Each structure stands twice: as C-alpha cells, then as structure tokens.
Amino acid sequence: MRNDIQTEDIPALCASCEARHRGICAALDAAQLIALARSSHRHRAGEGEELVGEEESIERYSNVLSGVVKLTKTLSDGRQQIVGLRFAPDFLGSPFKVESKLNAEAATKVSLCSFPRGAIERMMKEQPGLEHRLLQQTLKELDEAREWMVTLGRKTAAEKVASFLLLIAKNIDPSARPDRDKAEFELPLTRADIADFLGLTIETVSRQFTRLRADGIIAIENNRQVTVPSLSRLEARSGS
Amino acid sequence: MRNDIQTEDIPALCASCEARHRGICAALDAAQLIALARSSHRHRAGEGEELVGEEESIERYSNVLSGVVKLTKTLSDGRQQIVGLRFAPDFLGSPFKVESKLNAEAATKVSLCSFPRGAIERMMKEQPGLEHRLLQQTLKELDEAREWMVTLGRKTAAEKVASFLLLIAKNIDPSARPDRDKAEFELPLTRADIADFLGLTIETVSRQFTRLRADGIIAIENNRQVTVPSLSRLEARSGS
C-alpha cells in the first residue's frame, strides 16, 4: 500500500510532507500521489481567515501542513463554541456532506495543501485504504470530541483551562518527548478563542491563567509564550 | 450492493430487522448476511446493565434493535458525563480500538444483535461498502457530538433541557412525522441520567421541567410520559 522504497517516484512536494507520513496521504501509493499532486495546490492563510464557509467546504479538502485551524459552531444569537482544533497533519473537510453547519477558521497563520472534492472521492473508490484511513481519522476526532464533552460538561473553570493547556502542549510543543515533563509552546489561540473552546468568558479564562501563574504551574511571556515546568503538576489540575 | 429482490434468501432473523434497512447491515448482500447471521445472536439487557466494559468492547459489536443505550465517560473522582445516546438501529462498539475509555450501559430495556469482532472485520475487507457505511455512521456521530458540545458549552440550563427533549422526540417518538408538530414519548432516561447528559444537577433539571410544565410547553404523566403539544414552541426555547 505504501511505497517508501521508491521515494524518488513521489512528487517533490510530497516528499517532505508530514501528511505523507502521518496524514491521509500515507494511504496512497506513488502513482496516486502523483495524480493527486496534479490537482492539489499549497497555499497559506492568515490569522482569522475563514477557510470553510458553507459553500467552500464542499468544494475542496485540505491537509493542514502547519498552524492551527479552529472549527466553530455558532448559535443564532451569536454565541460561539469551538468544537475542534486541527493541527498538522490533520485532514480538513468532511467527506460526503454533513447536514449541520460548521465553520473552519485559521487560528494562526496556516499553510494548507488542498485538492478538489472529486479527486479524493475518485481515489477513495479505487483505493479502499484511503477510506480506511479516513475512518480512522474520523474515529480519532470522535474520540477527542467526546473527551472534550466531559471537559465542557463536568469540569470546573480551573480544570478546563488546565486541560486546554495540556491539549496544546501535546499537539504543538516541538520539543515534546514522552519522557519530558517540561513543555514550552506558543499559544495558538487568543483568550477569546480559548473562552469559546472552553465554554467560558475571557475574564474567567484570564483569571485562571493568573492563578496558574501565581501558583507556579505555568509561566507566560508576552501573553502567548507559555512554559510549563511540570506537565504532571499541570495534569493534576486538569481533573482527569 | 444491496439485494432486496431476493428477500427470501436472507436470514429470517434479518428480514424484519431495522438494522438491515437503515443500519450497518444495509451494506451487506444476502450471502454476507447469512454468514454474519451464523455468528450473531440476539439478546436483551435490562435497565442499568453494563454492555461494554473495557474488555467486552473489543470482543463484539452490536446493532441496537430497541431501547436506548447511553455512552458515558467518568472522571477519576466519579463525575460522569453521557457523551452519546444510541437508538435503534444504531451500531454499537467502535471498530479498531480507541485508546480512551468509554462505557456503554442500557438506559432502558434493550435488545441487541451482536457478533464477534472478527466477523465484522473480515467482512469489511471483502466488502468496502461496509467500511463506507461505518464511516458514514461515524461521521454522523461526530456531527452529533459537536452539536452537543455547543449545548454543553454555550447553552443555559433551560435551553439544555429543551434541546434534550427535542433530541428524544426526534429519536423515539413512534408517531413522529415531518409535518406533525406534536410529539409524545416516554423518557428513556432518569433525571440523574439527563443531568449527566446535560452537565447539570438533577435539581436543576427538575426545576427546568417544572417550569416547562408550568408554561404549558410540555405535560408529564407518571414522571416519564411526556407530551409536547408544539415542537416548534419547544424548539424556540432550545436556543439553537
């Protein structure tokens, strides 16, 4: 199914791409990668840019190559909830159509590799491995969503904020290793985003940050640069 | 893929089964149904009975034929959150293994059609349509989970209870039809379950029920039998 030996055959673009190894494209062989690369294009989006409006979602699918994308839902009166975050090399855009509305917006600067809907669907027919991969990613997303439901429904504000920091640390700390208990990373979200993710207000989020800082669980520089000296101490506050 | 013409060929058990039409089994042809039926068995479970403990989840998969199953997650200190409800003809048991722990418990009397893990996985290899079907069910679940995240994170207690009643009405009112604005059903969950589903306490749930009753939005008989004279009036209170 994978064809790592013939690395020279795969498109140059894909050779160093993370999605090729850990993402959707890992299910494709060289020939399929070439076919897909023909109709794919890389592009960037700035913070706050909308990626998937109603219409566009149907048009194309993307791999997240870098940056963070937030998936949001909005009630009719404007209340908003972030229902998921996508990090590299996650897949973006749900296959087949889902009835309910969902927005995707760049939380940070983002780079994407996009292809038209049709290309993926055609490939799915001739390569069941791709659909299998998609199922796995969807199951992972479902699992994460359920985990977060517990956070939203049953945790206190303090636990929510700690859980959030752990999630980010796991997903974007470049120095992360299983044994390292320390973490450093730049927050990809504003306080407002964090509030929307946690079902809180920005003021409550801010107060919880202040408390974590006062207790030495985290240090923050320039509002965004976070240091966690001990992930296990942070985890102890996450209520899990 | 489906083979409705040769109805006489399919197993007697499956002939009248809802899962055969709207569930997972719709992806199978007569021969496959027969093969699967050989290793499947129907059984019942009483209210509160645990269906999927850690170990068992891996062992077998089931279709829900009647009744309601609740999927729960529990924090280390005992706080609980219901992360999903399964109604007939939903599928139960996640394919491949998911790392995180999830419990499935009968919320009402339940009847199931179960088969061993291996049977399904073998069939998935020879019948891509089955995996496709599974992907669709998973996408639907993901969508529902996200919808509920908004409810948990951003709605008031009153809106949560209204949303819950709408969800139940949609899924188990036998007399439901798109045009009918009235609904009648028996609540499949206790107040404690409802609280765990909504991220509230039983007292708050009870008070919201009382208010809905006082306002004529619902009528309740015997604590479980609910009448909703106007679903649209109920929906107006759901905050969506």
Place this chain on the structure above:
DNA sequence: CGATAGTTTGACACAGCTCAATAGGCGTGG
C-alpha cells in the same frame, strides 16, 4: 509615540450548585 486590539483586574449580580426536607410512584407483603 500614539492608536488599537488584546488582556488583566475589580466590584457586583445571578444562574446553577449544595444540602436538606418533602412528596410522589411503585413494588412487596400482609
């Protein structure tokens, strides 16, 4: 340096929680 957007802090209000008592439904056994 000033403008702007984001963040922190404070004072206060209120939705929903806690604890406690009462009421209702339902099965069991006299």
Place this chain on the structure above:
DNA sequence: CCACGCCTATTGAGCTGTGTCAAACTATCG
C-alpha cells in the same frame, strides 16, 4: 386492597463559581 418502604423526583433556602460591566493596563505596529 391497603400499608409500608424504597427509590426517584420535587421543592426550598442559602451559597458560590462564573458571568457581567467597567476600568486600567500592555503589547504590537504603524
């Protein structure tokens, strides 16, 4: 068929965590 007991649901009173509103502070960028 009633009486009892158990379990679930309701109601009440008071408390508290989080929201609201407003002001001060801080980064960032032209």
